[in-house]
Amino acid sequence: MPKKPRGVYIEPDLIDSMAYTKLKGTASKVLIWFMRRRQMEKFGRTGKERWSVANNGEIVFTYAEAEKKFGLTRARFSRALTQLIELGFIDIAHHGGGLMGDCTLYAISDRWRNYDTDRFVFKTRPKDTRKLGFTEKNWEVMTGKKRKTQSKPSNNIDTYPSNKNITPQIININTQVTKSILNEMREKP
Numbered sequence: 001m002p003k004k005p006r007g008v009y010i011e012p013d014l015i016d017s018m019a020y021t022k023l024k025g026t027a028s029k030v031l032i033w034f035m036r037r038r039q040m041e042k043f044g045r046t047g048k049e050r051w052s053v054a055n056n057g058e059i060v061f062t063y064a065e066a067e068k069k070f071g072l073t074r075a076r077f078s079r080a081l082t083q084l085i086e087l088g089f090i091d092i093a094h095h096g097g098g099l100m101g102d103c104t105l106y107a108i109s110d111r112w113r114n115y116d117t118d119r120f121v122f123k124t125r126p127k128d129t130r131k132l133g134f135t136e137k138n139w140e141v142m143t144g145k146k147r148k149t150q151s152k153p154s155n156n157i158d159t160y161p162s163n164k165n166i167t168p169q170i171i172n173i174n175t176q177v178t179k180s181i182l183n184e185m186r187e188k189p
Contacts, residue, residue, distance in 0.1 A: 008035050019087040019115035026072060030080040031089050033070065034061060038108060057093035057107040085125055088112035095126055 010032070014020055023031070041054035066077040084090045088111030096104035114120040140147060 008032055009040075010035065014112065017112055017115065019089070019112040022087055022115075023083055025079060025083075026076055027080040027083040029070075030061075030066070030072075030077065031084055034059060034084070034090055034106065034108065037061060053108050057105060059106040059108070060103045061106060062103055082125055085123055088115055088120065088123075091123065092126060 020028070037055075037059045038053045039055040040051045042049045043052055044050050063074050063077055066072040067074060072080075081090070085092065088109055091107045091109045091111075092104060093107045094105040096102040111121055111123070
């Protein structure tokens with residue numbers, strides 16, 4: 001039966017590793033929060049027991065939880081996940097779809113042990129190719145609204161480029177308008 005940890009055990013090799021020293025920002029905190037979610041299980045014969053992660057590949061850590069519980073923005077949490085995956089501390093076991101209620105499942109990885117060697121297996125976050133979310137093609141179906149076909153036409157040009165001297169043109173326009181107003185006033189009794 002897996003035990004719920006009362007603390008977080010971090011191997012000294014992990015803290016002294018080259019990969020751990022490369023972690024930036026909040027990635028080291030996020031790694032500890034991931035390790036806190038491990039459920040450790042003893043195996044082996046008496047006197048020679050070893051520990052393993054019983055829930056490896058089933059660890060859930062959502063963006064909403066990182067935001068609510070730890071005050072991380074989605075961008076910061078995303079950057080931390082990217083670093084942890086690229087440096088070999090975690091792997092994505094199942095790529096979830098947050099809007100669908102399907103959470104991403106993570107696994108604690110030992111790839112960091114080979115970081116900066118020829119044996120290191122470099123991984124990146126997999127791109128989501130499921131085409132979920134809003135696109136130009138499905139926008140109307142997803143929102144139930146019609147898209148505007150054209151934007152409203154704007155009035156005359158209100159701004160002028162600063163790299164041209166247009167003052168004489170403006171003075172000329174203003175002079176013409178003023179003359180036409182004066183002529184209208186003169187014609188009225």
